[in-house]
Amino acid sequence: MKNKEVAEVLRHIAALLEIKGDNPFRVRAYQRAAQNIEALTVDVEELARAGKLERIPGIGKDLAQKIKEIISTGTCQKYEDLKREVPPELINLLSIPGVGPKTAKLLYEKLGIKSIEELERACLEHRVSRLPGIRSKTEENILRGIQLLKQHVGRRPLGEILPLAEALVEMLRRQAPVDRIDVAGSIRRRRETVKDIDILVTSRNPARIMEVFVSLPLVGEIIARGETKTSVRLKEGIQVDLRAVDPACYGAALAYFTGSKAHNIRIRELGVQRGLKINEYGIFRGDERVGGREEEEVFAAVDLPWIPPELREDRGEIEAAQAGQLPRLVNYDEIKGDFHVHSLFSDGTASVEEIGAKARQLGLKWVGICDHSQGLRVAGGLTPKDIAAKKAAIQAFNRHSKDVKLLFGTEVDILSDGRLDYPDDLLREFELVIASIHSGFRQDEATLTGRILAAIENPLVHIVGHPTGRLIGERDPYPLDLKTIFSAAQKAGVALEINAYYKRLDLNDVNTRAAKEAGVLLAIGTDAHSLEQMNFLSLGVAVARRGWCEPQNILNTFSYRQLKEWLKKKVS
DNA sequence: GCCGTTTTCGGCCCGACTGTTTTCAGTCG
Structure with missing residues (x-):
């Protein structure tokens, strides 16, 4: 059972407790446990087997027991009991902006409403505005909330x-x-x-x-x-x-409104322990404001160094800061190149020369031109005879460009049986080989994992592209045994991509952090199919930073010379 | 339900805005 599924059960328990009107601190305990499990870079199952669940912050004896129960049975007694008390469908009502646990409970108890459709009907028939504490304005707000939800105005x-x-x-x-x-x-x-x-x-x-x-x-x-x-x-x-806000509390307000909520709660708790009240108006001892103009003062008040915003998720950054072990995150201006750009030779819209010029404008030193391989016909994959023309175009560019160098690369398809779409003899021609899956997403975990492992074990492959295949809001990641993949990539010296295209961001932040911890190198590529999309590189750096990556974890910090060395060594 | 240089019990972050209310509950972030 995956971390996400365990977290989901805990979140549902929290929601049902909330609707029931249970102790709000108990609700928070379940929510926090869910969040912390989702952020784990190891399998919760593994921790359970090793008896280490209680090392997760916010998880004590009771929750550890329930988590074990969830892992072995898919649910737990408490959840089943709650579902009999409170209809689990009510959780859906909470997704309507303006409808919280109290309203959901009221709607169910007085009108028997369990679904969004029933609620919409009741609002249109003005049955909701007859409830205690609800009048026409609230009824209108609920209707508007339902409309928003239908328009998919979510994240x-x-x-x-x-x-x-x-x-x-x-x-x-x-x-x-x-x-x-x-x-x-x-x-x-x-x-x-x-x-x-x-x-x-x-x-x-x-x-x-x-x-x-x-x-x-x-x-x-x-x-x-x-x-x-x-x-x-x-x-x-x-x-x-x-x-x-007032300038005197700008830093406090910035920290407060940056969040995350869970991070803020931890900071405020640390404040309380020191007799301080921290809110968006500053840092207070009694009624006296003792700081808050700059963000640093908020952290200093609780004896912490300034924590970069990308880390503020209560995923261990506070403990790391206390121990003086915050990572020195890779900076945006340390990125020297983009591994993954498509040109006119396959399905990109820009020529090799235009890509080089755009790279110069972005301040990059090198770009990998990695077009699709022959099997991907819909994407204009290159046949062996197109390859020579592409190589010539790149060599021509590099001859007259001193500051920006282009790498002759390919994004070779990992076929559904795990073979690569080009024979080794042909792959050897390229300076840079990214191997990616573009088909057979519905295969089972063992098969998909095997395909990626096969690519990793080919000494001609440098990078595995968009490893999990997810598209934000459109397609879930396909099932993979990432732990095995990380370990194989680390051993083989193959890098995994942080694909920076805004719908991919794949690996994501949590997986990036797990990869880094496994000693895997990461390569950021925009997968740009147009010049504009090359701007997305910074989104990939953001993922790296959210994944706690330091410069040495990210191949994009290499100079052209260092990169060429690495690419060669890999093939030896 | 968690957790401990105030503690193993009694706390648990804090405020803005709305709507339905004559003092506040609910929702949100």
Whole structure:
């Protein structure tokens, strides 16, 4: 049983307890346990077998027992009992914005409502507004929430939203009396998907900022408007929260609104232990504000060094910071190249020369031109005779380019029987070989794992591309035994890709961290099929940082010379 | 349900905004 499935059961228990009106701290305990299990870089089953479950923060005797039960039976007695008390379908109601556990319980007890469809009907028939504590306004809000849910305005890929957030900041900067301004929230942490855009500002005239904000042409509707906090929904669907704070508490507010929620709770608890109250208005001892202008002060108040936003998930960063063992994360400006770009020779839209020029503009030193192999006909895969022309084009570019070098590469298909789509003699021609799966996603775990292992064991393969095949919001990762793959890749000196295309981000953050811990090298590639998509490289760096990677874990920090050495050594 | 340089019991992060309310509960982040 996978970590995710165990976490799911615990989360359901938390939701049912919440609806039931159980002790909120017990609810939080289940939620925290679920989160921490999901963030594990080892199998929870393994920890259970070794009797080490209680080493996971937030898991004591009781939860350890329940987790063992869940692993062996797929469920636990407590969950089954709860499901008899509270209909599990009610959990779906909680996904409606504006509907929480109390409302869900009320709807079920008074009207017998269990599904979103039933709730929508009841609202349209105005049966909901007759309930105690609910009037027409709330009924309208619930209906609107259901509409939003239907439009799939849930979590959106970071790559779609980040440019929008940056544009909003630019507009506010230009049109309003802004002093400091930052995007906070999950965007600042660079989570792979985001639910809303959080923007924080300081200004001598916050009222004016709010005024400018709500009248921006991008804004569709105003959800809430206060003096310090305004929420709107953009016409394109995403919610934006704007908060104005005093300069004296900007750092505290930035830390607070960056989150994550779980990270903040831990920081505040550390504050309480030291007799401090930490909130978005600063750091307080009694009624006296003792800091908060800069973010560093918040961490310093609880005896911690500043923690990079990408790590703030309560996945062990606080313990690492306490022990002085935070990783020295790879920086965005240490990235010297992109491993994975498609050209006109296969299904890309840019020529070799254009890719080289774009790389120069991005400040890169090298780019791997890795087109598809022959089997992938739909993607214009290269037959052996196209390959010579491509090689010539790359050599021509490199002859006259001193600062940017292109690598003659391929993204060779791993066929459904585990063979590669080019024979070894042909593969030997390339400077850089990425092997990827593009078909047979429905095979079982053993078969898929075997295909990747076969590629790893071929000494001509440098990198395994988008290892899990997932597409955010579209396709789940196919089943793989990643632990075995990591260990094989480490032994063979094969790198695994962090594919930076905004819908892939594959490996993801948690898997990247597990790979790093297994001693696997990681290679960031944009998988760009156009010049614009080469901009996504920073999303891949974000994944690396969220995966606790240091420069030495990331091959993209290599200079061209170092990289050539590595590529050669690999083949020896 | 967890957890301990305040502790093995009694705490557990903190505030904004909305709607339905005359003082607050619910939701959200």
